[in-house]
Amino acid sequence: MVHLTADEKSLVSGLWSKVNVDEVGGEALGRLLVVYPWTQRFFDSFGDLSSPDAVMGNPKVKAHGKKVLNSFSDGLKNLDNLKGTFAKLSELHCDKLHVDPENFKLLGNVLVCVLARHFGKQFTPQAQGAFQKVVAGVANALAHKYH
Amino acid sequence: MSLTKAERTVILSMWDKISAQADAIGTEALERLFASYPQTKTYFPHLDLRPGSAHLRVHGAKVVAALGDAVKSIDNIAGALAKLSELHAYILRVDPVNFKLLSHCLLVTVASHFPADFTADAHTAWDKFLCIVSCVLTEKYR
Numbered sequence: 001m002v003h004l005t006a007d008e009k010s011l012v013s014g015l016w017s018k019v020n021v022d023e024v025g026g027e028a029l030g031r032l033l034v035v036y037p038w039t040q041r042f043f044d045s046f047g048d049l050s051s052p053d054a055v056m057g058n059p060k061v062k063a064h065g066k067k068v069l070n071s072f073s074d075g076l077k078n079l080d081n082l083k084g085t086f087a088k089l090s091e092l093h094c095d096k097l098h099v100d101p102e103n104f105k106l107l108g109n110v111l112v113c114v115l116a117r118h119f120g121k122q123f124t125p126q127a128q129g130a131f132q133k134v135v136a137g138v139a140n141a142l143a144h145k146y147h
Numbered sequence: 148m149s150l151t152k153a154e155r156t157v158i159l160s161m162w163d164k165i166s167a168q169a170d171a172i173g174t175e176a177l178e179r180l181f182a183s184y185p186q187t188k189t190y191f192p193h194l195d196l197r198p199g200s201a202h203l204r205v206h207g208a209k210v211v212a213a214l215g216d217a218v219k220s221i222d223n224i225a226g227a228l229a230k231l232s233e234l235h236a237y238i239l240r241v242d243p244v245n246f247k248l249l250s251h252c253l254l255v256t257v258a259s260h261f262p263a264d265f266t267a268d269a270h271t272a273w274d275k276f277l278c279i280v281s282c283v284l285t286e287k288y289r
Contacts, residue, residue, distance in 0.1 A: 035271045
């Protein structure tokens with residue numbers, strides 16, 4: 001369970017309401033693949049990932065990033081039950097996709113960097129602290145059904 | 148892991164802007180570290196870590212100055228940080244996991260101050276650079 005104070009909840013929902021989830025999703029996934037190129041191992045079918053420009057402009061990366069972040073967005077509406085919310089996705093990532101849960105932490109931190117870039121000063125240390133709790137909670141929930 | 152020529156260029160080109168706000172950036176990175184990862188405060192019982200404190204500013208400035216030393220000798224970071232490496236190994240003994248946490252907070256600080264410069268390429272270069280610095284600082288641990 002993620003324990004956010006009332007202030008933290010309001011910081012998170014306040015900032016998230018201003019996020020263009022589709023765009024930020026594409027940027028976050030793209031940066032994951034560029035900054036940590038070994039993560040490309042899961043995306044052989046995505047086509048051209050040969051350079052940072054190719055990755056950031058790749059339509060499959062953008063589409064998948066959008067999917068991922070919309071799912072994350074659902075999590076934000078259920079902070080009291082992240083494990084329940086992500087149970088099926090957790091099973092999928094373990095049994096079908098075979099994704100090392102370390103990747104959820106990497107993506108969470110890349111998302112935090114992208115939010116910092118978009119919000120600048122508004123992304124205060126307190127806001128970051130709140131979001132770090134959320135991304136850690138989501139990463140844990142996605143790893144919860146692994147066996 | 149080592150930096151490509153292009154990555155060195157990116158870091159050097161951003162460094163002027165960063166060092167112009169060295170104190171603010173160092174201080175903010177530490178504030179972010181303590182806000183997101185409160186367990187890191189255990190290394191600083193002797194300092195006043197409240198946001199705005201003089202201690203934070205002095206320590207933040209120190210951290211960024213050391214990064215500056217690494218940037219100025221970017222071809223020989225191990226040489227530039229040899230003394231700091233010994234300090235961390237024999238005196239400070241900060242658990243290695245914490246270097247990743249501070250590195251992340253430095254990236255977030257740079258991203259928030261320089262959004263246009265913090266491209267995916269720059270993000271990669273800085274992440275690698277901070278990784279190398281962290282390795283150098285922990286390489287004498289055992």
